Amino acid sequence: MKKYSLFISLLALLLTQNACNQEYLNPSAASEQQVVNSPDGLVTLVNGLQYRYTFGRTGVIYNGVAASGLATRELRVLNAGNTDELFLEQGFASVQGSNAVIRNLWTSAQLTRSTADIVLSNANRVITDAGLRSGVVAYASIFKALSLGTMAQFFQQAPVATGTNAAFVSREQLLRDAISTLESAATLIGTTPPSAAFLSRIPTGIDITNTIQALIARYALFVGDYDKAIAAAGRVNLATRSSFSFDDNSRNPVFETAFSNTNVFAPTNTNFGLPATLAPDAADRRIAFYTRSGATATQNLGTGFYTANTAPVPVYLPGEMLLIRAEAYARKNDVANAVTELNRVLTKTAAQDAWGVGAGLPAYSGAQTGPAVLTEIYRNRQIELAFQGFRLEDSRRFSRPGPETTPQANAERTRNFLPYPFTERDNNSATPADPTN
Secondary structure (H helix, E strand, O other): OHHHHHHHHHHHHHHOOOOOOOEEEEEOOHHHHHHHHHHHHHHHHHHHHHHHHHHHHHHHHHHHHHHHHHHHOOEEEEOOOOOHHHHHHHHHHHHOOOOHHHHHHHHHHHHHHHHHHHHHHHHHHOOOOOOOOHHHHHHHHHHHHHHHHHHHOOEEEEEOOOOOOOOEHHHHHHHHHHHHHHHHHHHHHHHOOHHHHHHHOOOOOHHHHHHHHHHHHHHHHHHHHHHHHHHHHHEEEEEEEEEEEEOOOOOOOOOOHHHHHOOEEEOOOHHHOOHHHOOOOOOOOOHHHHHHOOOOOOOOOOOOOOOOOOOEOOOOHHHHHHHHHOOOOOHOOHHHHHHHHHHHHOOOOOOOOOOOOOOOOOOOOOOOHHHHHHHHHHHHHHHOOOOOOHHHHHHHOOOOOOOOOOOOOOOOOOOOOOOHHHHHHHOOOOOOOOOOO
């Protein structure tokens, strides 16, 4: 990733321009030097992280949901005029590095990561107040980890540093760096909790302590560290919400762009685009939570966490933590514990869930074998965590039929990984060859 991208991100927070003449800069705006040497400046940078990560059609949330859902038949395009989304839905060779969804996903994640790195590189040197420093470091660590984890979900490799022709590392290294960053933050806040003064200066919604453990669990599962995933998920308070917050100025990006209209994309169907063998039980109450009953020609089928401009989006769900534990146990060949955790998801009602997501189904009654239980866990991940950008990662991890499948119509995902955006390839000679599919 080129250095200029870092400066674009930083200067966007520091400088304001005259609307009529761009050569005039605000004379009272702080310089880059002042910002990285000031506690208030670092808090300002931290405050911009959620905005960068979540904002509109350029942020990680919209593009992650779109890329994952369209590449796995979870979502379908409603208007072919949305050509970048359409090419993702078509998949296979139609997905190129020129695609705007891919470019925005990559750029937003990398800019968020690079800004978090600025904060983390300077916080210990600049901030003397222990509670303020703890909060700044923990909050920046969360967004650095989210960015690294996002890159690992969609790309085979990515840079973890900012610089000219920055080297790429494997997705496994991205995940391990995310976990290491989070574990350091967990140790810090365990000794020195973030101060009330810090918490009053950041957007509401994110529960720092629980989010750190939830993300450790998520990325430990993805990298195959099952004991760590089980332990971290078990430390998350499932009654506590943690969310990205929105308002009428900074709007819920999936609602604003897609689910509020019939012009971009929608859920493929009320079976979440799953094949018949994985279709949800008709009595599953999560169907009505995530899709609109009796949607008309002027209504988008999708609901869930994308129902209004101001609707918060969970950073993680309680059900995700339970399913992480279920999967990790199953992959350790501990079927009994896997089924116990799976049943906590299947039997959970909306009233028992912090976000109102509940299947309300009977306990699992299928075969007590690892493969059978893993299939049921996969099914429930696709329902419990619908439209949240996980299906591409899940589909690969569970070895579902991919782009190599013949006939291609039977593929449940049309890509394994996304190609690298041309904006990176054109500016970074270290960019690897694109994956073949």
